[in-house]
Amino acid sequence: MLKHKTSVLFVNSNGKDRKTIQIPTTILLNWKKYLISAIVLFGIFGLIIGFFIYEHTSHYYTTIYKERLVRANQIKNAIDIEKAKSSFQSIDESMLRINQFMAERGLEPLSLVSAGGPMEFEITDINEIAAYYATDIQKLEDLIQEVPIGKPHFGEQTSGFGYRKNPFGGNAVETHKGLDFRGEEGSPIRVTAEGKVVFAGQKGGYGNCVIIKHENDLKTLYGHLSEINVKDGQSVILGQIIGKLGSTGRSTGPHLHYEILHKEEKIDPQKFLNL
Numbered sequence: 586m587l588k589h590k591t592s593v594l595f596v597n598s599n600g601k602d603r604k605t606i607q608i609p610t611t612i613l614l615n616w617k618k619y620l621i622s623a624i625v626l627f628g629i630f631g632l633i634i635g636f637f638i639y640e641h642t643s644h645y646y647t648t649i650y651k652e653r654l655v656r657a658n659q660i661k662n663a664i665d666i667e668k669a670k671s672s673f674q675s676i677d678e679s680m681l682r683i684n685q686f687m688a689e690r691g692l693e694p695l696s697l698v699s700a701g702g703p704m705e706f707e708i709t710d711i712n713e714i715a716a717y718y719a720t721d722i723q724k725l726e727d728l729i730q731e732v733p734i735g736k737p738h739f740g741e742q743t744s745g746f747g748y749r750k751n752p753f754g755g756n757a758v759e760t761h762k763g764l765d766f767r768g769e770e771g772s773p774i775r776v777t778a779e780g781k782v783v784f785a786g787q788k789g790g791y792g793n794c795v796i797i798k799h800e801n802d803l804k805t806l807y808g809h810l811s812e813i814n815v816k817d818g819q820s821v822i823l824g825q826i827i828g829k830l831g832s833t834g835r836s837t838g839p840h841l842h843y844e845i846l847h848k849e850e851k852i853d854p855q856k857f858l859n860l
């Protein structure tokens with residue numbers, strides 16, 4: 586049927602350019618039938634493509650939705666509200682005690698702003714985060730008891746750690762291995778951390794002197810006391826009065842000389858005046 590062809594001659598309006606093409610006769614005679622068939626074929630093809638696209642995308646969204654639902658349930662199950670609550674409560678209580686301590690020592694209250702910890706976390710980690718801070722704050726609270734933080738006396742600090750001019754006059758320079766706090770003769774001197782008295786008595790230029798041994802190879806020394814209120818070997822708690830301010834030993838007036846020693850080496854107590 587397609588073998589029988591008809592020649593169609595295309596001629597330009599000026600009659601010069603012409604082109605002849607051969608078309609199967611049956612197409613020329615039944616062009617409407619062929620056109621409709623083509624349209625129907627394209628239509629069916631389009632429907633099939635559309636169906637596949639729909640099938641694919643709807644399946645895709647169903648999967649995402651299902652995954653989200655599963656995730657939401659996981660989060661719901663993972664967050665132990667009661668546990669998180671108690672962790673946060675424990676943090677609150679610790680913070681309260683720490684800040685009470687800071688206030689008693691004349692120090693700035695602590696804030697959690699730069700307390701460290703993981704910066705990015707999944708919402709399901711909330712229990713972990715809460716527990717993390719609860720343990721950390723607890724550790725800090727323990728540390729505050731053990732480490733000599735804060736001042737042994739609230740008097741004005743008159744001398745720092747390092748080189749200074751000889752307070753007895755002249756141009757000589759001496760190293761001062763502690764902090765001096767001016768104060769009233771007889772005002773109480775409080776130990777800056779819990780520990781054990783390892784010295785209580787006369788000690789050369791220090792005059793009446795108390796030395797307390799703490800955790801972490803730390804010791805604190807309190808000099809020029811007018812009175813000593815503890816005995817060698819005695820355990821002391823944080824804030825306990827160990828003696829009275831005075832001017833015994835090599836001293837120019839009533840003040841406390843305060844030292845912190847780490848492994849017998851005198852270190853700058855200034856660094857311990859705040860957290």
Ligand SMILES: [Zn+2]
Binds near residue numbers: 763764841842
């Ligand atoms: Zn001093």
